[in-house]
Amino acid sequence: MVAVALKSIQLAHQLLKMGFLIRGGLAVGSLCRTESNIFGTAYQAAYETERCATAPRVLFHQSAVEHFEADCHLGIPLGGLSIFAQEGNEVILDSLAVHWSYVADTPGADVSQTLAQTFKSHKTTIERQLAELPSGRAREKWEWMAKYFNAKLRHSSELASVCAIEIDKYSLFRFGPLIAQSASTFEEAFGSFMAQPLMKTEGLQRAEDYGSVADGE
Numbered sequence: 001m002v003a004v005a006l007k008s009i010q011l012a013h014q015l016l017k018m019g020f021l022i023r024g025g026l027a028v029g030s031l032c033r034t035e036s037n038i039f040g041t042a043y044q045a046a047y048e049t050e051r052c053a054t055a056p057r058v059l060f061h062q063s064a065v066e067h068f069e070a071d072c073h074l075g076i077p078l079g080g081l082s083i084f085a086q087e088g089n090e091v092i093l094d095s096l097a098v099h100w101s102y103v104a105d106t107p108g109a110d111v112s113q114t115l116a117q118t119f120k121s122h123k124t125t126i127e128r129q130l131a132e133l134p135s136g137r138a139r140e141k142w143e144w145m146a147k148y149f150n151a152k153l154r155h156s157s158e159l160a161s162v163c164a165i166e167i168d169k170y171s172l173f174r175f176g177p178l179i180a181q182s183a184s185t186f187e188e189a190f191g192s193f194m195a196q197p198l199m200k201t202e203g204l205q206r207a208e209d210y211g212s213v214a215d216g217e
Helices: 002-017 041-053 062-070 111-132 137-155 186-195 202-216
Strands: 024-026 058-060 084-087 090-093
Touching: 002 024, 002 090, 002 111, 024 041, 041 058, 058 062, 062 090, 111 137
Parallel strands: 024 058
Antiparallel strands: 058 090, 084 090
């Protein structure tokens, strides 16, 4: 499971550089592969889990969670490895795990600088998508990624030089006036109307009277 996780993290970083997000499911069980097909309980469970992932994340099936809680890698419990994370009560793969081997082909002279440059590039990609995408399912995925990216920065001292994404800056909310017109204050536009006394209709009067009797009871 660790080998699959590491390759998935490398793939997630490379695809994000290209402007794509990754979503998947991770399961443990029986699997059979031929030259033309793949089948088995693990494959089916991973497929069904991926459909439940919704956000761009790699979600653990219950079989993978049980393996995660019970197994070790080189004597270290899997829960002690930084390549795994949690979102609420769900175990997920930390697809933004911070390590030079996940973001570069070979270790650079300055590993921290390589990591910072990579995450600054990720930030630019995410911000570009938020700036261009309209409201909809695709945008929701990038908004999730922006929140995940910011959470990762807060958790990683190696990325101290990388600034968080200002998510509110890319909000789709717009406030009036929504069309070009001469500026006017609220008082100028509605002052005369607001100054008029409120008039009660007969129906409203009867409703108020009924309400007062009910209160008395």
